[in-house]
Amino acid sequence: MKFPIHCPACDSEMxxxxxxxxxxxxxxxxxxxxxxxMRLEPEEQEFVVQFLLYSGSLKEMANKMGKSYPTVRNKLDELIEKIKTF
Structure with missing residues (x-):
């Protein structure tokens, strides 16, 4: 279950x-x-956890996830930009 961080009535941050x-x-x-x-989506939180567990190695993450390095790098860049907006 996703922890609610936005109001279900008006979508403001709770x-x-x-x-x-x-x-x-x-x-x-x-x-x-x-x-x-906590403000990240559950799958984004999991990405951050995996990033830490792989000691920041995007190459290892990409191999384990079965994705290309650029795909994983783009996901990290998206998360960085999202966090900057908080």
Whole structure:
């Protein structure tokens, strides 16, 4: 399930207003922004995780994913541009 970061009614970005500890039931209320990676789509988040696991080797990622190096490089460039807009 995708974590909702945009309002289903008006499409504005939502914010977290309450955190809860299931162990001791402590609650913290306030307005918290989503971390940058949480703003990415799940498949984009997975791409970032794979990038880290392959130590930033796009060549290895491309081989493992069965895609060309330029395709993987373009995906990384798209993510970089998207993150710059946050």
């Amino acid at each position: 914010s977290v207003v309450k955190l809860f500890c299931g162990s001791c039931e402590t609650e913290v209320a306030g307005k918290f922004n989503f971390p940058t990676l």
